Amino acid sequence: MKIAIVGSGYVGLVSGVCLADFGHEVICIDKDADKIAALLQGIIPIYEPGLDELVKSNVSAGRLSFSTDLPTSIAPADVVFIAVGTPSRRGDGHADLSFVRAVAREIAGAVTGFTVVATKSTVPVGTGDEIAHIIASINPGADVAVVSNPEFLREGAAIEDFKRPDRIVIGIEDERAREVMTEVYRPLYLNQSPLQFTGRRTAELIKYAANAFLAMKITFINEVADLCEASGADVQEVARGIGLDNRIGSKFLHAGPGYGGSCFPKDTQALVKIGQDFGSPMRLVETTVSINDHRKRAMSRKVIAACSGDVRGKTIGVLGLTFKPNTDDMREAPSIDLIRGLQDRGAKVVAYDPQGMMAARELLKDVIFVENAYDAARGADAMVLVTEWNEFRSLDLERIKSTMTAPVFVDLRNVYPLQEMARHGFTYVSIGRRQPGTSLTY
Template identity: 65%
Template sequence: MRVTMIGTGYVGLVSGACFADFGHVVTCVDKDPSKIERLERGEIPIFEPGLDDLVAKNVKAGRLSFTLDGAEAIRDAEVVFIAVGTPTRRGDGHADLSYVYAAAEEIASLIDGFTVVVTKSTVPVGTGDEVEAIMRRVRPDGEFAVVSNPEFLREGAAIEDFKRPDRVVIGTEDPRARAVMGELYRPLSLSDFPVVYTARRTSELIKYAGNAFLAMKITFINEMADLCEKVGADVQQVAKGIGLDGRIGSKFLHAGPGYGGSCFPKDTIALVRTAQQYGAPVRLIETTVEVNDARKKVMAKRVEAVIGDLAGKTIGILGLTFKPNTDDMRDSPSLDIIPALQAMGAKVKAFDPEGMREAAHLFTDLELVDGPYEVAQGADALVLLTEWDQFRALDLAQIKNRMNQPVLIDLRNIYKPAEARAAGFLYSSIGRA
């Protein structure tokens, strides 16, 4: 099938490359000349394990291409995906749908023959109705169907998630569109991965409801961690004990400094605003947003509680991205913690395996160094913020020898308290007495 992907961000690029790997002919369209130039040179503008090889393979095979001018690609396509950004709108917290609506207008003016237009971007309930209305105004005679097909890709494991998904959700009641989408995803149905067909509004809500539930699960275990510290319990054992219950499950029960990233923060806020708009407030999710925001803001206080007055102290930070195996800094806890440490008078130095380039644009007065041992050099405390694999087996003796004071504040519970203390560290973690 001929597929056109509008947007070469995280979702568009990964989805386009995976569809091409299924054997479809995919054209990815973007209005950013520098991004298209980089892609045509074989440079991947985001870090996602395995994506560079997947893109190169399918470009070489002639199944994947990139362009600034999508007119021909849209005219020729059987399926056109809208995979543009839907950031939080300033002022009111609603999702900014301006890019989605602009793409809908452009697509409507160019389609030729029956075309399935798919919203892959994360959008509030009812967006598909508005996309359809926009397209109908532009092309009253146009033959098209608007479908919702939300993405469920985890950064750092996106290719695996696309090719071996828990489920594929397709929101449409148009029989022709359903047949087209079934053919598009046929390689997955042959492997018996579930394809769930729903009404369009139901599909749109599934995405938000899923992310909100996971965000609540993270926030729940973070609050349990605070309680564990007060009563002398171990949050990791609590998480294991409840996670073995099949009704609860073990995933997303890892205590830490709060969730961040490209999805959970903006999607929970957008769902809250949608619910308020329809007069059905979602108070659990409202509280989740408030608790998570507050948690990230108080993490610097934990450092102060361990080593005292931070004025003139040097604090080393291990990890800047919101999670490992990505270069994504959006709503990362580091964006709250580092400025708070600096406001307390600390000098901060940091290292992240993939987030350094972005960090250089986002922080002021942050010293970026070449590795974890350089972070430790001359530090009065080392704060572990992101659980990258390469931070899991550091030479603690070498780390200690480089520091002014052997203080390790582990906000991801990577290390065992007894081992850290045996290595001579004053060790502090999350939810462990």
């Protein structure tokens, strides 16, 4: 099939490359001429494991191409995917649909013959109706079926998620689109990937509901972690104990500094606004957003407490800046609030991240960026592990301690066993776990 992807950011690029790898003829379109020029030279604008090799192989095979020319690229397409950004609208938290609307207007003047227009962007309920209205008003003769096909890609594991999905949700109002979209995903049949066809508005809401539920699950275990710290329980054992219940499941039960990234923060806020617009408030989600924002700000206070209540003039080493490992994405990362909070209290921050430092330099001022974890530890009064990159899971703890001014280690991801850190002589602070030797107050 001939497929056009409008938007060559994270979702658009990964989707386009994987669809080309299925054997389709795919063209990825973007108005950013520099981005397209870089892609044509094999330079990938984002970090995603395995993506560069897939781009290279599919370009070489002639199945994948890139362009800034939307009308020419769309005209022969059987399916046009909209994969542009829908960031939180400044000031009110609604999803900003300006890019989606602009693309819909351009598509209206470019389509020829029957074309399925599939929205991969995360959009509020009813956006598919609006896209169909825009196209019909500009080009009444356009033979178009607008569908919702939300993405469920985890940064750092996006290729695996696309090729071996839990489910593929397709919201349709025109039955002709069912056959076309089934053909798009036909190469996955051997993996028995479930296609769930729904109404268009239902598909749009599934995406928001999924992300909000996972965000609530993270926030729940974080609150349980606080209770564990206060009561002397162990949040990791609590998480295992409830996660073994099949009704609950073990995923997204890892206590930490709060969620961040490109999806959960903006999608939970957008769902709150959708509920308000329809007169059906999402109070659990509202509370989740509030708790998470407070938690990220509270992490600097946790570090300060570990440093006897004062970090003025002290050096704090930070390991990990991105919101999760295996990505260079700094959007809404907990490290941002942590570092700014420490700086506000007079600390000097030295930081290292395997992939995120280029983006971090644009967001964080007066931070010293270094080349590895051991450089971050040199002369530090405390170390803070923020993002659980694999290389931080097997640090030479003796080497770390020997270069630090004080052996204080704050582990916001519970990477290290309590006994091991005690054996190495660290003052070790983690999330929802009691350090050996501390007493409880009844």
